[in-house]
Amino acid sequence: MRMTWDDFWTLIAILDGEATQESCGRLIEELSNRPVPEIIGFAERHAEALYRLDQEKFGTLPVADMTDRDGSPFPQSSDVFLYTRCAVVAAGRTVWESVFSDVDAYAPYTSTEYDGEWLLSVPDRAYELATGTEWKRSTRYCAESYSNPDGWPHLRG
Template identity: 30%
Template sequence: MTDFWNVIGSSSVRDASEIDSALERISQQLNAMAPDALVRFAERLREALFRIDRRVLAEVPVKLAAGLEFPQTSDHFLYARCACILAGEKIYGEIMRSGVGFERFVAPFAQEAEGLLYLASEEYERQTGDRMRVESDFSIESMSNAQGWAD
């Protein structure tokens, strides 16, 4: 079995090109995985997204270069959590413990990390011709609506 965090690796997530590179690297690894391993990867991704679904992180404002600030939408927060996961297990763990540093994942360029949500299911469908079905204790609704807040 391939370890989720080994597949994720780590990225500094400082701009859109680093996110694109991380997604490409992960995609290449997923391409070599069997369908059951792809399902396990998707399950672990759901779990990681669910666990970092914290109110304090959802309340970090989006800051634009012009000094404007606005609240994250539920989609923006989901993609920011994806960017945090792309940063790797160490950074993810630090954010989970302290909440400090999440603002870099709220930056508009980090929305590119949305692609992480689709990599395993697209590869699964390419290999099997069927849609991936993931059974998990971690709700897809909480991944996009920030309802599972664990303050």
Template identity: 40%
Template sequence: MTATVPSEKPADDSAAGSGDELGATDPATRLTPEQFWQYVAELGGRAEPEGFAALIETLAQLRSAAICSFADHLATALYALDSRDRMAQPIRDTADGPDSPAFPLSKEVFLYARLAVVVAGRETWQRVADDPSAMAGTWDLGAEELLYVAPAAFAQRTGSDWTHRTELDHTTGSNADGWA
């Protein structure tokens, strides 16, 4: 089963922040998929606190709508990987070592594994999106921290709480086609 990604809609400007100085109403502040993956590439394929902190600093330099756009792209990438076939693959955590047995996945741990695929970069994400069996393997489940990058960058940039809601739900089981 090939992953399908729905077409993107414009960001919800009302959730992006209140001031034009932050680009809340400027459609040019939407990130392209290429830009999203360039920002992810700054992590170097690793889920390390220093990398996430640097990414937060980088995103905080953007307009608020662009930060929200980063979250939208992340939700789209996670949604595309959300499927029964991928969750059925044997997955290990890098923290457990390469010889550890695979373990049954909860919905939450499967989300962390999908985040690890995104952190690994566009090429890895595309491989797993195209072939559910490519989800099998050892992933750094510390990639959960990627979920908090956009909200932290937004708070740093605007001084406001994160209220943006992505169009797509990244939680496990939200992609009805992937679970049919």
């Protein structure tokens, strides 16, 4: 069974808007009780959601609540950019969809107050719980920062 975007966002709603250890634990539990193809489908949608956010207009935003020693904006590292994209996904479909037309809606998620890192391990942990084996997987879309050539046109080789 293919996971639809509606199915994906219904599962993401379990997070109640934030990717904390506790909320991701609830999502892992829910996913691990589903058939393996659904876990894989979730992983695919999650990777695609992150990939679609992998754009220069988001990645070049400074960290919202930090400045350099001289008071200048503090840039996001590649890891921070990945975690902020996870935080946007965790915030839910409405937020995720809104940032594409309003970069200002993305900006607050660069704050150190938001950290979506826990969301990254959800598919792997759910798969391990469901099967008892480690998932050596890859997804169609790469979630790593700067991997979307359409989002970073000047980085194209």
